[in-house]
Amino acid sequence: MTIRVIKGVLSILLVVLVSACASNAKQNTSRSDVANLSEINLLKQQRSELQFQFSRLADEWWQRRGELTDTGSDFPLISNNPDTINEINRLLRQKNNELQQQLKVLDQQVEARKRGELAGNKLTLLLKYAGYKKSHQEKSQAVVASQIELMQGETRIWSLYSKKGVALPSIRVTLSETNHLFIAGQLIAQLDVNEETPSFITSVTLYGQQIYAVGQLDMMLAPTIKK
Numbered sequence: 001m002t003i004r005v006i007k008g009v010l011s012i013l014l015v016v017l018v019s020a021c022a023s024n025a026k027q028n029t030s031r032s033d034v035a036n037l038s039e040i041n042l043l044k045q046q047r048s049e050l051q052f053q054f055s056r057l058a059d060e061w062w063q064r065r066g067e068l069t070d071t072g073s074d075f076p077l078i079s080n081n082p083d084t085i086n087e088i089n090r091l092l093r094q095k096n097n098e099l100q101q102q103l104k105v106l107d108q109q110v111e112a113r114k115r116g117e118l119a120g121n122k123l124t125l126l127l128k129y130a131g132y133k134k135s136h137q138e139k140s141q142a143v144v145a146s147q148i149e150l151m152q153g154e155t156r157i158w159s160l161y162s163k164k165g166v167a168l169p170s171i172r173v174t175l176s177e178t179n180h181l182f183i184a185g186q187l188i189a190q191l192d193v194n195e196e197t198p199s200f201i202t203s204v205t206l207y208g209q210q211i212y213a214v215g216q217l218d219m220m221l222a223p224t225i226k227k
Contacts, residue, residue, distance in 0.1 A: 050092035066178035120152040130219035
């Protein structure tokens with residue numbers, strides 16, 4: 001075998017070896033990219049869940065306590081950097097834990113008021129007349145009259161029924177620490193223990209557990225708030 005032939009064979013082997021190394025490197029890079037993308041997607045999913053939880057807790061705190069939650073942050077709202085998303089998630093967990101603890105304290109205060117150990121106002125809310133209309137329907141269903149009682153800072157679920165005995169979407173009713181009345185997450189009235197509030201007519205949009213409205217509740221309410 002001549003030197004020229006040997007050199008030719010070695011050149012071919014070198015090309016094959018380099019190609020194989022390049023192929024392996026490309027495969028490793030591709031696998032690494034897929035792993036990084038999966039990690040980022042998981043972190044983003046966690047961030048979305050934490051943001052939803054924060055929104056729900058902050059809204060409950062606003063309605064019950066009457067205070068806005070600090071939503072400020074030095075981090076961008078959108079990022080593909082895993083370290084940045086991790087830090088955003090850490091801060092969201094911290095804020096959610098703080099809100100949960102604050103709401104627990106508020107729950108304890110409400111229970112203390114019910115036992116007479118802590119001063120606070122009590123609301124009796126009478127539903128005198130009401131009509132419920134589903135979305136995309138013209139005819140309303142007459143609603144059975146009922147009432148609900150709440151302590152200052154409390155949220156309760158109000159179960160309503162049509163006069164035909166059909167269960168309607170339940171609604172959340174809140175009397176805030178500042179005596180604001182919320183129904184289905186919507187501010188309805190500012191109550192005053194030193195001033196009688198006459199019966200009034202109002203309307204709320206009901207969403208149930210859905211994004212879109214499921215119906216509308218038109219009602220006449222008679223609130224009585226006392227110390």
